[in-house]
C-alpha cells in the first residue's frame with residue numbers, strides 16, 4: 001500500500017519572490033485593493049479606513065532594511081524546503097490548492113475538485129499584460145520562462161475520486177480544460193460584495209500548484225494528483241472543519257491505494273493577506289505545529305476571508321499528515337505599508353523524524 005512520507009508547505013505571495021528593496025512597490029498596489037479586511041472585526045474596509053485603525057507600531061516595520069531581512073529569511077527557508085524536497089524525492093505528490101479566478105468561475109464553481117487528465121500544463125506568466133504592476137512583474141519571474149507539461153498521476157486521481165465519494169465527499173472531477181476560459185465571480189456574501197471579471201485566457205496550472213513546482217521542487221517532477229478546494233469565494237467556500245476532514249479522507253485514500261509509491265503531501269498559499277493578521281496566523285501555526293485538528297477545524301470564519309482563506313490549504317494538508325506535527329521553518333509578518341497590508345509568510349514541513 002502507498003505511504004505518506006513527508007509534507008511540504010509554503011506561502012506563495014508575491015512577497016516571497018520580490019526582493020526587499022521592491023516590497024514598497026507592492027504596497028502601492030494595496031491602495032486600490034478591494035479585498036482589505038480589518039483584522040479586529042473582519043470587516044472589509046478601504047485602505048484609508050485600514051490605515052486609520054492600524055497599530056501605529058506597524059509603521060516602524062515599513063523600512064527597507066527590515067523588508068530585506070524578512071525577504072532573506074524567507075529565501076533561506078524556501079531553500080531549505082527545496083533541499084528537503086530533493087532529499088525525500090517522492091514518487092508522487094498529492095497537492096491541495098485553491099483557485100483564484102483561474103479555472104473556475106460562477107458558471108460552475110466546485111467546492112472540491114480533483115483533476116485527473118494526463119497532463120497539467122504550466123505556463124509562464126505574461127509580464128506584458130496591461131495593468132500589471134511593476135511589483136507583480138518582478139515577482140512573476142519565479143514562475144520561469146518554460147512551458148511545463150507536468151505529469152498527472154491519473155490512477156491515483158481516479159482512486160482519490162472514488163475513495164472520497166465512498167467517504168461521502170461529493171467531489172467534482174475534471175479530465176480536460178477548455179483552451180481558453182474566463183468568467184466572473186461575485187458579488188456574493190461576506191467580503192465579496194463586488195464582481196470580479198476575468199477575460200478569457202489560456203488554461204493551465206493554477207498558481208497554488210505552480211509556485212511549489214517552480215520554486216521548491218528542485219527541478220523534480222513527480223507525477224501529481226491535484227485537489228482544488230474553494231477557499232476564497234463565498235457562498236460555497238469550504239469550512240475549516242471540512243477542509244481538515246477532506247485531508248483526513250485523502251490520507252485514508254492514499255493508504256488504501258494499491259501501490260508501493262512514496263507519496264508527499266504538498267500545499268501552498270496564505271497565510272493572512274492582503275492585510276496581515278498575526279493573530280489568525282499564530283493560531284493556525286499553533287494548530288499545525290501541534291497537529292491539533294480540533295483547533296484547525298474551528299478557526300474563526302470572520303478572520304478567514306479573502307485570500308487569508310488559503311490557510312485552509314494548509315489545514316487540508318495537516319489533515320492528510322495525520323498526527324504528525326509540522327515543523328515551522330519560518331514565519332515572517334510581511335507588513336509592507338503602515339496600514340498593515342502585506343502577507344503572513346510561512347514555510348513548513350512534516351517529516352517523520354519530527355516525533356509527531
Ligand SMILES: [Fe+2]
Pocket residue numbers: 012100207208269270307310
Ligand atoms: Fe493565492
